[in-house]
Amino acid sequence: MKIPKFIRDNLLLKMTSLNAGVIVIRLFVAFFLQRELTDIVGKAGYAKIGSLRNLLQMLTSITSFGIFNGVVKYVADYKDDSERLQKLFSTAFVFTVLGSVTSFTVLFFGAGFISEHLFYTRDFEYIVKIVAVVAPFIAIQRVFNGIVNGLSDYKKFAKIELVAYLLGATLTLLMLYQYSIDGALLAIALIPVIQVAVMLFIFIKVLREYLHFSNISFKAPYAKSLLAFSLMSFVATVLVSYVEIDIRSMLAKRLSADDAGIWTGMTTLSKNYMVFSGAIFTLYVIPKFTGLKTESGFKKELFNIYKTLLPLFGVGMVVIYFLRFQFIEYIFIDFDEMAPLFKWQLLGDFIKLAALVLLHQFIAKKMVRNFIFTELFSLALFYGLSYLLVDEYGVEGVVIAHFIRYILYFFLVFFLVMRYFKKQKNNPEALKP
Template identity: 35%
Template sequence: MITGLGVSKLTAIYLGPQGLALIGNLRNGLELFHKFSSGGLANAVVKYSAENKSNPKAFSSFMSTLIWFGLIACIITMSIIFFFSEFINEFIFDSRDFVFIIRVMALVLPLHVMNIYLISFLKGFSEFNKVIKINIASHILNLLLFGILIFIIDLKGALLAVVLVPSVMLLFTLYHTKIHFGTLSSFSLSEFSSPMLKNLSQFAFMYLISGVSFPLVFLGIRNFLINNIGEVGAGYWESTIRISNYYLLFVLSLLNLYILPKLAEAQTKLQFREIILSFYKQILPFFILGLVLVYLLRDWIVRLIFSEEFLPATDLFFWQMLGDFFRVLALVMVYQFHAKKMMWHYILTDLFLALGLYFSALFLIPKVGLEGVVIGHALTYFLYFILILTVFRKALIMEK
């Protein structure tokens, strides 16, 4: 969060709202290509490396299949990015020419994928201290490289930093995984496993739909804002999203570290209900209090994180925070999809959410202007909460 605040401040000072909007587009594009090039398999690598780390034969079969799967996905994605770089540039940056950045992204993408997989292996091997050290180093490096490049070559430098940081981080990750090189390299590519490929394909299908749809939605909304309201307005929206991500970080961390393990252990509907209601009673009041404080201090927060130039973004806070409130209400139940492997529930509700965010923005922006994007955010997350509540209604309300 601290380094993120530093990056936001540098962006505000040197690039303004326009630069923030373009960086947001590139981050969404990079996220999209990460998902495709890694096959959306980061969570699968965590799962199967944890399950098979004490079984050399099974681990070798998993590694062989993963490398074939990942290699093909990475080569295809790299080729598409490189040979269609002009089209991708137009999609991400509209009329601005950053084709060079797109081609650099294509060339360093294999390093990104290797970094993603190695960090997932460390998680599977329960090397959480090393994962934390890598993440800390990544954020510090991001701030330093971003600051240096933005000072030297302005917007192009900022965009280049976004693309280069994950590849440079591979050096840190390799250092922390060197103790496992023997395990990771003890496989034969001939041990390709069709059953393992099927398992990996299921993970890829489940996580790619969600992982691809949301970056595409945010890219689409931001481009619609740029074309209809301008880059400055898109930058105000991006600054609101960043502040939202900062305070949601606390709640999402709590859900990942505390709620998800409890839901995974719960065996009955009654236990599920007790976990959900306990969260609503014990944690939700503090979250509401935090939202109220952020809203009351919104002018000061925007000046602190960004600059005076971004103060019009404060007009977006109410609807953004109302949507975030319903988002948290829903997410605590949505984690049951992950805990109990409810794949189709997860996919269909995520598609509903992504399409709702996109089409509500496209409908409301021409009618009410920039505020339409956050009104659509609030409306969509309210409907999403109702949908999730409907899915779990028996467990929450009717089950005695």
């Protein structure tokens, strides 16, 4: 049977298809892992796991000074210019050293305070100290991941993601069975080491081709250019994770630790299927938007992305909604209170996907003020609505806040992107980077 031309020629569809295969395998493994975690550690224990994952997510930005998207953009721009690449990598090296040393110092010497804030006890101080030691691996993984994405090597990226995830899941299960919640937290803390090892094993030949280690120096010629991405990453990663930690803490105090675990279960499921879109953004959307200079070209590509991703995503979400009770019965053991949360979370995530595609125009064109403004607006709205609605609706109030947040966020981002092109049309010189 001959494959239609529009499928054969659609790079995004090829990436989506390959990535979908990886995500399907990953989801099956994730579902089994979540089942074992929720069954063994319970709702309160699962909330602790969510807080540790938030900490690691924050460190992906802090340890690398948030330059991931900058590395993606400039590797895509300069992959044929060896001299510029080495300057870029030297700057990345300086940033990761500074970020890793700072993260280690704060985590190691503030482990007791951080443990109490994240886990409501100092019993897991040793976990925080282990994360401190792992911090440099988080930075290395993030920068190398940026190189893979900048080169748009989606096949190797898919292989790296799958192998690293399977090994990490295996370690988590083994440690969980042996040591319960302590083992699960320890395994999750060590996963960045596995990710770096897998990436080096699979991608080392390509890295050597572009990254000449002998030419790396402790200088930062691209510091000013990358700091813009640092600001964006701080808002998009660090503040987002902190707000999640704070909302989880609020739920535990106002309602119960079990309610905090219920919301963590819903957000974990959401993050598992949203991974599908994350890889597409960095592998395809940023490099593609970077090269687009006109409004007509942007709109054409935006329509192409929407018609490819949104129907696939929409069908998947409908399936998840109608299978929600099966998810709870077989995966999130005794998390019955999750059922009413699905509709709000899924609707919010669908609108979020459409908004995030638009948002990546800000990253591609380094529109720092627009990016930071929209993210702060989104976070403030979510934070305020969550605190407001939780008294009346309980834990469901947080996912209602999530839905409302992304409706308003979409319209704001759309307005700012269109305003960018209007300004470009009126004064092209003013918008050159």
